[in-house]
Amino acid sequence: MAKVTIDGVEMEVPDGTTILNAARSVGGDIVPPAMCYYSKLEGSGGKCRTCLVKVSQGSTNDPRPMPKLVPSCRTTVMDGMVVENITSPEVLEARKGVVEFLLINHPLDCPICDQAGECDLQNLGYKHGAAATRYEEERRTYKKIDIGDKIKLHMDRCILCYRCTYVADQVADGDRCHGIINRGDHAEISTYIEKAIDSDFSGNMIDVCPVGALTDKTARFGSRVWFTKPMDAHRDCDNPKCSGKVVVWQKGEDILRVTGRKDAYHEVDEFICNTCRFEKKKASDWVIEGPRHINNKSVISANHYEHLKDIKEDVEKYQRQVASNINKA
Amino acid sequence: MSKEIVFSAETLAVVNKLIKRYPEGRQKSALLPVLHVAQAEFDGWLSSDVMDYVASILEIKPIEVYEVASFYSMYNLKPVGKCLLEVCQTGPCMLNGADDLVAHFEKKLNIKVGETSEDGMFTLKTVECLGSCGTAPMLQCGADYHENLDETKADALIEKLRAENKRSRYC
Amino acid sequence: MGRKLLLEHINVPGIETLEVYRKMGGYSAAEKAIKTMQPDDITEEVKKSGLRGRGGAGFPAGMKWSFIDKKSEKPRYLVCNADESEPGTFKDRYLMEKIPHSLIEGMLVSSFALGAKTSYIYIRGEYFYVLRILEKAIEEAYAAGLLGKNIFGTDYSLDVHVQIGAGAYICGEETALLESLEGKRGNPRMKPPFPAISGLYASPTVVNNVETIAAVPHIINITGDEYAKIGVGRSTGTKLISASGHINKPGTYEIELGLTVEEFIYSDEYCGGIKGGRKIKAMIAGGSSVPILPAHLITKTANGEDRLMTYESLSDGGFVSGTMLGSGGFVIMDETACIVRHTWTLARFYHHESCGQCSPCREGTGWMEKVLHRIEHGHGSMKDIDLLVDIAKKIEGNTICPLGDASAWPIASAIRHFREEFEYHILHPEKVKDPKHFAHEPFVSSKLENV
Numbered sequence: 001m002a003k004v005t006i007d008g009v010e011m012e013v014p015d016g017t018t019i020l021n022a023a024r025s026v027g028g029d030i031v032p033p034a035m036c037y038y039s040k041l042e043g044s045g046g047k048c049r050t051c052l053v054k055v056s057q058g059s060t061n062d063p064r065p066m067p068k069l070v071p072s073c074r075t076t077v078m079d080g081m082v083v084e085n086i087t088s089p090e091v092l093e094a095r096k097g098v099v100e101f102l103l104i105n106h107p108l109d110c111p112i113c114d115q116a117g118e119c120d121l122q123n124l125g126y127k128h129g130a131a132a133t134r135y136e137e138e139r140r141t142y143k144k145i146d147i148g149d150k151i152k153l154h155m156d157r158c159i160l161c162y163r164c165t166y167v168a169d170q171v172a173d174g175d176r177c178h179g180i181i182n183r184g185d186h187a188e189i190s191t192y193i194e195k196a197i198d199s200d201f202s203g204n205m206i207d208v209c210p211v212g213a214l215t216d217k218t219a220r221f222g223s224r225v226w227f228t229k230p231m232d233a234h235r236d237c238d239n240p241k242c243s244g245k246v247v248v249w250q251k252g253e254d255i256l257r258v259t260g261r262k263d264a265y266h267e268v269d270e271f272i273c274n275t276c277r278f279e280k281k282k283a284s285d286w287v288i289e290g291p292r293h294i295n296n297k298s299v300i301s302a303n304h305y306e307h308l309k310d311i312k313e314d315v316e317k318y319q320r321q322v323a324s325n326i327n328k329a
Numbered sequence: 330m331s332k333e334i335v336f337s338a339e340t341l342a343v344v345n346k347l348i349k350r351y352p353e354g355r356q357k358s359a360l361l362p363v364l365h366v367a368q369a370e371f372d373g374w375l376s377s378d379v380m381d382y383v384a385s386i387l388e389i390k391p392i393e394v395y396e397v398a399s400f401y402s403m404y405n406l407k408p409v410g411k412c413l414l415e416v417c418q419t420g421p422c423m424l425n426g427a428d429d430l431v432a433h434f435e436k437k438l439n440i441k442v443g444e445t446s447e448d449g450m451f452t453l454k455t456v457e458c459l460g461s462c463g464t465a466p467m468l469q470c471g472a473d474y475h476e477n478l479d480e481t482k483a484d485a486l487i488e489k490l491r492a493e494n495k496r497s498r499y500c
Numbered sequence: 501m502g503r504k505l506l507l508e509h510i511n512v513p514g515i516e517t518l519e520v521y522r523k524m525g526g527y528s529a530a531e532k533a534i535k536t537m538q539p540d541d542i543t544e545e546v547k548k549s550g551l552r553g554r555g556g557a558g559f560p561a562g563m564k565w566s567f568i569d570k571k572s573e574k575p576r577y578l579v580c581n582a583d584e585s586e587p588g589t590f591k592d593r594y595l596m597e598k599i600p601h602s603l604i605e606g607m608l609v610s611s612f613a614l615g616a617k618t619s620y621i622y623i624r625g626e627y628f629y630v631l632r633i634l635e636k637a638i639e640e641a642y643a644a645g646l647l648g649k650n651i652f653g654t655d656y657s658l659d660v661h662v663q664i665g666a667g668a669y670i671c672g673e674e675t676a677l678l679e680s681l682e683g684k685r686g687n688p689r690m691k692p693p694f695p696a697i698s699g700l701y702a703s704p705t706v707v708n709n710v711e712t713i714a715a716v717p718h719i720i721n722i723t724g725d726e727y728a729k730i731g732v733g734r735s736t737g738t739k740l741i742s743a744s745g746h747i748n749k750p751g752t753y754e755i756e757l758g759l760t761v762e763e764f765i766y767s768d769e770y771c772g773g774i775k776g777g778r779k780i781k782a783m784i785a786g787g788s789s790v791p792i793l794p795a796h797l798i799t800k801t802a803n804g805e806d807r808l809m810t811y812e813s814l815s816d817g818g819f820v821s822g823t824m825l826g827s828g829g830f831v832i833m834d835e836t837a838c839i840v841r842h843t844w845t846l847a848r849f850y851h852h853e854s855c856g857q858c859s860p861c862r863e864g865t866g867w868m869e870k871v872l873h874r875i876e877h878g879h880g881s882m883k884d885i886d887l888l889v890d891i892a893k894k895i896e897g898n899t900i901c902p903l904g905d906a907s908a909w910p911i912a913s914a915i916r917h918f919r920e921e922f923e924y925h926i927l928h929p930e931k932v933k934d935p936k937h938f939a940h941e942p943f944v945s946s947k948l949e950n951v
């Protein structure tokens with residue numbers, strides 16, 4: 001076991017735990033935001049740099065501070081380590097920089113994005129970003145692409161977290177035919193020749209995507225997420241690898257879409273199969289367990305999805321800010 | 330492309346030798362050299378059919394080839410002219426007149442950077458430092474470095490390449 | 501004349517052949533090492549020599565070797581970094597082209613010291629013609645029993661292969677290089693684990709630069725102690741410097757570390773002074789990634805001491821008034837050079853070469869290039885200068901690999917020392933509209949105060 005202090009909060013965690021997971025074991029504001037790390041996907045993390053923290057004391061044995069900020073999702077704790085997250089101005093400044101980098105080429109089309117209200121980037125920008133953009137150059141744009149007949153890729157919105165490629169490799173039977181092509185800021189998710197992804201588990205890419213880059217084409221969004229009612233539900237799925245435990249997003253008797261059940265850090269508890277996700281859109285397909293209490297820090301649920309008014313105001317405020325940025329740019 | 334996409338027996342032997350350099354099961358390591366061989370064999374660029382073929386030879390997924398081919402700047406993913414003129418334009422070459430050289434080629438060949446001359450003979454490409462800064466300005470065409478260039482030398486090179494009328498290749 | 505080791509026989513006709521190379525004493529170090537020394541003794545000699553990595557970071561080679569995981573049951577690998585893509589650097593190419601066997605002998609001795617049975621040389625894709633030269637030399641070495649099974653009649657066997665890259669500066673970063681060698685995109689890996697524990701094919705691996713490896717046989721020949729006597733302080737031995745830009749004699753030179761910068765630039769043995777007798781304006785001492793220095797900080801440090809060609813003296817003054825020895829890519833600019841345009845080409849370079857894995861570098865390099873492009877072409881505004889400084893600051897230190905830093909330093913330092921020149925571009929757009937405005941009025945670069 002290792003004793004760690006994060007933002008003054010002491011905790012004891014098993015050796016080999018990352019700083020991020022140590023913070024998550026306690027929860028609250030000491031948890032750094034994570035846009036690319038996903039605990040259920042091996043090799044994920046380290047790329048987005050939103051989770052950078054300062055290690056002001058390496059360990060009891062070697063108390064020297066680490067020379068640079070480190071990604072908390074990929075740095076393991078040492079006994080006696082002291083970490084600064086939101087208590088370090090340096091970290092907050094770096095994080096503001098990262099948010100700005102992630103946003104400069106982002107279309108800021110939240111008003112028309114399906115993910116609005118449950119987008120990690122929107123939340124991050126809201127919490128850690130600067131008020132106005134300094135980016136005066138042209139933004140990158142891409143064509144929208146179909147990945148198979150159920151998933152749509154809006155590459156403009158992608159932050160290249162690589163999570164979906166890990167899903168394709170690790171969850172969708174390793175039968176990967178989409179990946180990252182091109183280099184640098186031309187890098188993009190693609191099938192290169194837009195081949196369909198035909199694996200029973202490919203739909204999980206949608207759930208792991210932190211932004212609205214991968215969306216469910218079978219979802220029927222006449223309305224914003226916050227007008228739909230998320231309900232825990234299950235069914236007896238005959239795919240042995242699928243738990244059949246999902247969240248159905250209902251509006252009246254209609255099921256607008258089906259997703260995995262996400263925890264406080266927006267990670268699904270269990271991956272679900274494409275049949276459950278894409279084909280079971282009737283209330284009678286499911287055993288409804290009851291309302292899903294979304295306990296996380298999204299623009300919506302910082303309050304709670306039930307407090308519709310506040311949430312709506314938050315989101316609208318954010319969108320006004322975004323829209324004014326677009327006008328300035 | 331009219332040609333059927335298979336390596337000649339000779340090329341296949343070269344490829345198999347390349348694969349043998351790596352431990353068992355690590356044949357993917359041969360991907361970069363094999364793509365060079367494929368590019369040289371199939372008209373100087375890699376079509377998706379060619380990449381799929383390389384994937385089948387190395388027993389990897391086509392996407393693994395696309396990911397790699399699109400990462401490295403020496404693989405052409407579109408057809409190019411017979412001779413690809415790669416003019417260096419980074420700092421040290423810029424200090425010694427690379428901009429003039431590029432402008433000269435644009436005028437002489439009546440194309441812009443990135444374009445191919447009407448006769449399909451030349452494609453003009455600007456590249457970053459080729460490790461020839463002491464002999465700047467310079468360009469690479471196939472495996473050959475042409476260094477200490479000026480307009481006269483550049484013109485002579487164009488004439489020579491035109492007369493040879495051969496496809497430039499790295500290997 | 502300074503002492504020459506690596507290039508001692510450079511002018512001997514036929515030195516690229518095995519026959520002549522051996523006649524000049526080549527492979528005697530390998531024979532001595534393999535027949536009479538224990539692998540750890542070789543590492544010990546290299547440690548004593550004080551040899552520091554010649555690829556850019558200057559990490560002590562012997563120490564790096566001693567980190568290799570000896571307990572692992574996996575095969576060990578030596579990988580030679582011949583990716584040489586740092587603008588201004590062309591020394592490895594020169595060495596491999598002219599004396600290919602010096603690298604192969606170095607690979608042999610170093611592989612033996614590390615217990616590697618297969619070694620790879622990863623060479624940048626553009627150097628195809630050098631690949632041919634190396635392959636020919638390797639063939640000769642195999643035919644003479646210097647590679648392959650039972651070398652020098654001992655039970656040591658070694659295979660050496662050359663792997664060709666395909667155009668990606670980032671593959672010079674050692675973990676990106678290993679990825680590329682495994683047939684993947686050149687995305688740097690996250691460290692730890694370090695290659696010495698988990699490198700090529702997750703096996704213990706040492707990655708060294710061409711010049712580092714080629715220096716090893718010389719160390720064996722003259723002993724580590726002798727080698728350490730060359731140079732000054734912790735900058736021991738000789739170093740290849742590739743010199744370019746506005747000098748009379750561009751080329752690759754071997755210097756004893758400790759030579760003064762003044763002598764290197766102005767003596768006829770080396771650069772031979774500034775072209776056309778013009779005034780010097782700026783220097784990049786160690787490849788495009790290191791901070792640029794203005795005229796008054798080139799031959800003297802901020803304290804007024806002679807600036808020496810050593811790791812320590814070049815970095816004297818930190819980033820405020822110093823730079824780094826880096827890869828030894830030495831670029832001189834005279835008074836006609838446009839710093840803004842030059843900086844823009846470097847920004848474009850890093851933008852082009854970012855692997856795109858982490859957000860600060862992927863997005864920041866492109867942003868900086870675009871802003872610099874605007875300034876250079878007469879569309880900048882004053883706030884752009886501080887914006888650049890701020891973007892650079894937000895990249896630096898926050899990325900997966902040092903390419904992020906490398907993209908930030910040249911820009912930050914150019915603004916630090918040549919701010920007026922950026923302002924001039926913004927205030928006089930009409931004078932810089934023509935892309936060929938190199939000869940705009942020379943600038944007096946800002947003097948540094950209270951350093």
Ligand SMILES: Cc1cc2nc3c(=O)[nH]c(=O)nc-3n(C[C@H](O)[C@H](O)[C@H](O)COP(=O)(O)O)c2cc1C
Nearest residue numbers: 553554555581583584585672673674708709712902
């Ligand atoms: C972006 C980047 C590019 C690099 N390019 C090279 C290179 O071309 N050649 C080289 O030897 N080292 C290069 N390096 C340094 C290597 O990562 C590594 O430190 C070096 O190969 C180790 O060898 P050495 O200790 O012998 O110098 C580069 C590093 C970075 C971050």
Ligand code: SF4
Nearest residue numbers: 158159161162164209
């Ligand atoms: S599409 Fe979504 S999951 Fe995939 S890399 Fe982009 S942001 Fe990440």
Ligand code: SF4
Nearest residue numbers: 855857858861899901
């Ligand atoms: S710093 Fe740049 S080159 Fe290095 S890993 Fe990040 S994106 Fe890639």
Ligand code: FES
Nearest residue numbers: 037046048049073
């Ligand atoms: S979550 Fe740690 S770097 Fe992205």
Ligand code: FES
Nearest residue numbers: 417422459461462
């Ligand atoms: S800058 Fe052109 S070869 Fe180096």
